[in-house]
Amino acid sequence: MPNYTKKDFPTHNVRRFLEPGPIVLVSSEHKGETNIMTMGWHMVMEFQPSLVGCIISSANHSFEMIRKSRQCVINIPTEDIATTVVKIGNSSGRDIDKFAEFGLTAAPGTHVRAPLIAECYANFECRLVDASQVKKYNMFIFEVVKAHVATAPKVPKTIHYRGDGEFMISGANTSRYRRLFRPEML
Amino acid sequence: MPNYTKKDFPTHNVRRFLEPGPIVLVSSEHKGETNIMTMGWHMVMEFQPSLVGCIISSANHSFEMIRKSRQCVINIPTEDIATTVVKIGNSSGRDIDKFAEFGLTAAPGTHVRAPLIAECYANFECRLVDASQVKKYNMFIFEVVKAHVATAPKVPKTIHYRGDGEFMISGANTSRYRRLFRPEML
Numbered sequence: 001m002p003n004y005t006k007k008d009f010p011t012h013n014v015r016r017f018l019e020p021g022p023i024v025l026v027s028s029e030h031k032g033e034t035n036i037m038t039m040g041w042h043m044v045m046e047f048q049p050s051l052v053g054c055i056i057s058s059a060n061h062s063f064e065m066i067r068k069s070r071q072c073v074i075n076i077p078t079e080d081i082a083t084t085v086v087k088i089g090n091s092s093g094r095d096i097d098k099f100a101e102f103g104l105t106a107a108p109g110t111h112v113r114a115p116l117i118a119e120c121y122a123n124f125e126c127r128l129v130d131a132s133q134v135k136k137y138n139m140f141i142f143e144v145v146k147a148h149v150a151t152a153p154k155v156p157k158t159i160h161y162r163g164d165g166e167f168m169i170s171g172a173n174t175s176r177y178r179r180l181f182r183p184e185m186l
Numbered sequence: 187m188p189n190y191t192k193k194d195f196p197t198h199n200v201r202r203f204l205e206p207g208p209i210v211l212v213s214s215e216h217k218g219e220t221n222i223m224t225m226g227w228h229m230v231m232e233f234q235p236s237l238v239g240c241i242i243s244s245a246n247h248s249f250e251m252i253r254k255s256r257q258c259v260i261n262i263p264t265e266d267i268a269t270t271v272v273k274i275g276n277s278s279g280r281d282i283d284k285f286a287e288f289g290l291t292a293a294p295g296t297h298v299r300a301p302l303i304a305e306c307y308a309n310f311e312c313r314l315v316d317a318s319q320v321k322k323y324n325m326f327i328f329e330v331v332k333a334h335v336a337t338a339p340k341v342p343k344t345i346h347y348r349g350d351g352e353f354m355i356s357g358a359n360t361s362r363y364r365r366l367f368r369p370e371m372l
Contacts, residue, residue: 013349019226020346020354021207040205043229045241045323053239053325055231086366133319137231137327139239155348160206160356162341163199165364168206170346171357178351180272 001103001119002080004150009122011050011144017076017122018044018052020170022158023085025075026056027106029114030065034106035093036117037062038085040161042074050144052126057138061093066140070128071112074142075120079157079169111146121156122149187289187305188266190336195308197236197330203262203308204230204238206356208344209271211261212242213292215300216251220292221279222303223248224271226347228260236330238312243324247279252326256314257298260328261306265343265355297332307342308335 018024027036041055052074056063066072077085084102091098099106099115106115109125116123126142133139150156160168204210213222227241238260242249252258263271270288277284285292285301292301295311302309312328319325336342346354 015226016349019207020348021205040201041230043239043241044227045325051323053229055229082363083366086363090366090368137237139231141323155354162206162359163202165367166359166361167363168341168359169357171355173348173352173354175352177268177272177353180269180276181351182276 002078002121004118004121005152006123006148007151009147009149011147012048014050014052014124014144014147015044015047017149017156018042020158021160022076022170023161025077025085025088025117025120026054026062026066027073027075027114027117028062028065028069028071030069033065034097034099034115035062035065036088036098036104038089045141049129051129052124052142052144054140054142055138056140063138066128067131067134069113071114072126072142073109073112073114073116074124074126074144075117076122076156076158077120079159081119082159082167085159109146116148122147188264188307190304190307192309192334193337195333195335197333198234200236200238200310200330200333201230201233203335203342204228206344207346208262208356209347211263211271211274211303211306212240212248212252213259213261213300213303214248214251214255214257216255219251220283220285220301221248221251222274222284222290224275231327235315237315238310238328238330240326240328241324242326249324252314253317253320255299257300258312258328259295259298259300259302260310260312260330261303262308262342262344263306265345267305268345268353271345295332302334308333
C-alpha cells in the first residue's frame with residue numbers, strides 16, 4: 001500500500017488532477033457509518049469556487065449517505081491499488097465496511113466529517129452546494145473546500161476507466177506544447 | 187494528418203472514449219459559419235439516452251453558436267494532432283476560420299448541421315437537450331444522437347490536459363483487472 005506525505009494544495013487548481021479523467025474513490029460518512037464508492041463520471045465545473053460535478057447512481061449505498069450528509073471526499077487512487085479500486089466498485093456498503101474489508105486507512109478531514117483515504121494520492125474535501133440536478137440526473141455539484149496532495153511523485157500514475165472491464169493507465173506527462181499556449185489560455 | 191476509416195458506433199457506449207477524460211474538439215455551425223473549440227471539462231451522464239455534460243465558457247465564440255443552433259459535434263483528437271489542438275484553443279473563431287487555418291476537413295454529419303472533423307479518431311453528433319444549467323454554470327447537456335468511430339487502431343492515443351500547459355498522453359490499456367469485475371458492474 002502506498003504511504004504518502006501530503007501538503008495543502010490550492011483548491012482552485014484541483015483540475016490538475018481531475019481534468020485528465022481518472023477513476024476516483026468517493027468516501028462518505030453519515031450517522032457514524034462510513035463508505036467508499038468508485039466513480040468515473042465527474043468533471044471540473046469552475047476554478048473558484050472550486051466546483052466538481054459528479055454522477056452518483058441512486059443504486060449506490062453512498063447515494064443517500066452523501067445526499068443526506070451533504071459532503072464527501074473525492075480521493076485519487078493510483079495504479080498500485082487498482083485491484084482494490086475494482087473490488088470497492090464490486091461490493092456494496094450495505095454488506096461490508098469497506099475501510100476494514102480492504103485495509104484502508106480513514107484519516108480525518110479538516111472541513112468535513114467524511115474520512116480521507118490515506119492510501120490515495122490526493123484527497124479533496126467536498127461540500128454538496130447544489131442538489132438541484134440530483135433527482136433528474138443523479139448529478140451532485142460539490143465545492144472542494146480543502147485539498148490535500150502528496151508531495152511526491154509530482155505526477156500520479158492514475159487509472160482511467162473505459163468500460164467493459166478495461167482501464168487505461170496514465171502515460172507520459174509532457175510540457176512540450178507549453179510554449180504554444182497563450183498564457184491566459186493555460 | 188491522420189486519415190481514418192470510420193464505422194457507426196452504438197451511442198450508449200461512447201463512454202468507452204469519453205470516460206478516460208481526453209481533451210476533445212467541439213465543432214459547431216450557426217447560420218453558415220463553422221467553428222472549433224478545445225474542451226477539457228466534460229462528463230458522461232447517462233448511457234441511454236446517451237448524455238454528456240460539458241462546460242463551455244461564455245467567453246468562447248462557440249458558446250452562442252452552440253446555444254443558438256442547439257447542436258454540436260464532439261470530436262476526439264489524438265496525439266498526432268496535439269499541436270493543432272493547442273493552436274485551436276489559442277485562437278478565436280471571431281478572427282479566423284479554424285477549418286481553413288488549420289487544414290482540417292469538415293465532413294457532413296447525418297443528424298446535425300455541425301461538421302465532423304475528419305482528422306479526429308471519433309465524432310459524436312450531439313443535440314442540446316437541456317440548457318437549464320447554461321446560465322448558472324455554462325453547462326450544456328447534450329444527447330449523442332449518432333457516433334462515428336475509427337475502425338483502427340482499437341484504442342486511440344488521446345491527450346489529457348492537466349492545466350499549466352501540461353498534457354498527459356494516454357498510456358497502456360489493460361484488461362488484467364477484468365476478471366475481478368462482476369458483469370453487472372462493467
